[in-house]
Amino acid sequence: MSTEFAQAALLLAARVPPGNVLSYGDIAELLDAGGPRQVGAALAHSAGTVPWWRIVRADGTLPPPLHESALSHWQAEGTPLHRGRVSMAAARWQPLDADFAAIDALAAALRTTARRAPGPNRRMPLL
């Protein structure tokens, strides 16, 4: 079972529309919890259950093994690229007001459920 943060990170990642991306750091910042590395850890553990190619490093690249395979997805979705890497300025997802509401709710839920001993009934209020 994954941590609350991991679930929240994956849920948020799943909200990123095709053709857009968010950086690992963006996820952490939007959730106002953890850090880029925690987001990376969450995705690493997810094993394909989310559109992982929409979460990239701040410079628009992905670590060696993933970068190449991500290219086909980016091309298929029409993600703005620039010299083989994602053009962050153009591709970065700009959440709408409705999205922010959902994200804030998610972050708030995370804040209240996280940090307590892993009890039998820890549940993330889904979107």
Add this chain to the structure above:
DNA sequence: CTTTTGACAGCGT
């Protein structure tokens, strides 16, 4: 309790 380890980020050289 301390150390190591990551799908990271930013800055200096």
Add this chain to the structure above:
DNA sequence: CACGCTGCCAAAA
């Protein structure tokens, strides 16, 4: 553009 370093946060050893 490429390294190299430091800062970062949490989980695992």
